[in-house]
Amino acid sequence: SQLIDDDPALAHEHALAASRRAGRVAVVRESLAITAYATGDFALALRELRTYRRISGSDDQIALMVDSERGVGRADRALEVGRSVDRAALPVDARVELAIAMSGARLDLGETERALLELDIPELDPDRAFEWSPGLFAARAAVLEELGRLDEAALWSRRAVVAAEALDASTPGEVIEVMEVEEEGTDGDEADDDVTDSEGER
Numbered sequence: 001s002q003l004i005d006d007d008p009a010l011a012h013e014h015a016l017a018a019s020r021r022a023g024r025v026a027v028v029r030e031s032l033a034i035t036a037y038a039t040g041d042f043a044l045a046l047r048e049l050r051t052y053r054r055i056s057g058s059d060d061q062i063a064l065m066v067d068s069e070r071g072v073g074r075a076d077r078a079l080e081v082g083r084s085v086d087r088a089a090l091p092v093d094a095r096v097e098l099a100i101a102m103s104g105a106r107l108d109l110g111e112t113e114r115a116l117l118e119l120d121i122p123e124l125d126p127d128r129a130f131e132w133s134p135g136l137f138a139a140r141a142a143v144l145e146e147l148g149r150l151d152e153a154a155l156w157s158r159r160a161v162v163a164a165e166a167l168d169a170s171t172p173g174e175v176i177e178v179m180e181v182e183e184e185g186t187d188g189d190e191a192d193d194d195v196t197d198s199e200g201e202r
Contacts, residue, residue, distance in 0.1 A: 004034065004035060004038050008035060008038035008039050009039055011035045011038070012032075012035035012036060012038070012039050012041075014035075015028070015031045015032040015034075015035040015036075016032065018031065018032070019032045019048075024055065025055075026052055026055040026056035026058075029048050029051045029052040029055060030048075030049075030052045030056075030061065032044075032048045033045045033046075033048035033049040033051075033052055033061065033064065034061075034064070036048060037064055037067070037068060037071075040071070042067075042068045042069075042070075042071030042072045043068075043072055045064065045068040045071070046065065046068045046069065046072065049061055049064060049065045049068060050065075053065075059085045059086075059089070059090060059094070060090065060091060060094045061094075062081070062082065062085050062090070062094065062098055063082075063094060063097035063098040063100065063101040064097075064101075065081050066078045066079075066081050066082045066098065066101035066102060066104075066105060067101045067104065069081055069105075070101070070104060070105055070108055075105045075106075075108035075109050076109070078101070078102075078105040078108075079102065079105050079106075082098055082101065082102045082105070085098075092123060092130075092132070093131065093132050095121070095123070096121065096123050096132040096135070096136055097132070097135075099118055099119055099121050099123075099136070100119070100135060100136060100139045102118045103115045103116070103118035103119050103139055103143060104139075106118055107142075107143065107146065112143060112146050112147055113147070115143045115146070116140070116143045116144070116147065119136065119139055119140050119143065121136075123136065124136055124137075124140065126159060127177060128177055129162075129163035129166055129167055129177075130167075131167065133159075133160075133163040133167075134160045134161075134163045134164040134167070135160075137156050137157075137159045137160035137163060138156070138157065138160040140156045141153045141154075141155075141156035141157040141159075141160060144156060
């Protein structure tokens with residue numbers, strides 16, 4: 001994953017080479033799909049994700065499939081793909097990623113209110129930060145900004161930053177609790193967040 005972040009093109013070359021040697025191995029096809037997505041080859045990513053899904057029987061990369069459909073300009077199809085799975089059966093992180101991808105597809109279609117509704121999931125907890133929280137908070141901020149709800153958007157953007165910083169400073173197994181502090185001039189949501197750590201698991 002570090003190579004994908006640092007040099008996605010090189011990571012993609014390695015994944016292509018691996019697929020030629022072990023094309024029937026699910027993790028190899030998954031890696032090729034991820035690197036194709038990272039380099040912007042969404043058509044290849046889709047093809048490899050379908051193959052990975054068929055070989056592995058897993059829906060854990062469904063969010064990437066939705067985003068890849070968006071990447072090739074098929075937002076309607078992206079929503080169909082996202083609705084084809086049982087979200088309750090997905091791991092929590094995959095379920096959150098799917099909600100974010102579905103929200104993005106709604107934005108692509110100009111369905112901004114529905115984009116916000118896609119993010120109204122139990123994992124959207126402003127009082128605690130988990131590994132998926134920064135991305136989920138940031139996605140909500142982006143939709144709120146599109147809706148012109150700028151104060152709320154700024155609040156969720158701040159929450160995303162605070163959650164990311166707290167998670168970087170935490171140790172595995174810690175739960176990051178976000179303490180809300182109200183400020184004047186903020187409509188709807190509470191204002192900036194102070195973060196404290198508490199041990200335990202959700």
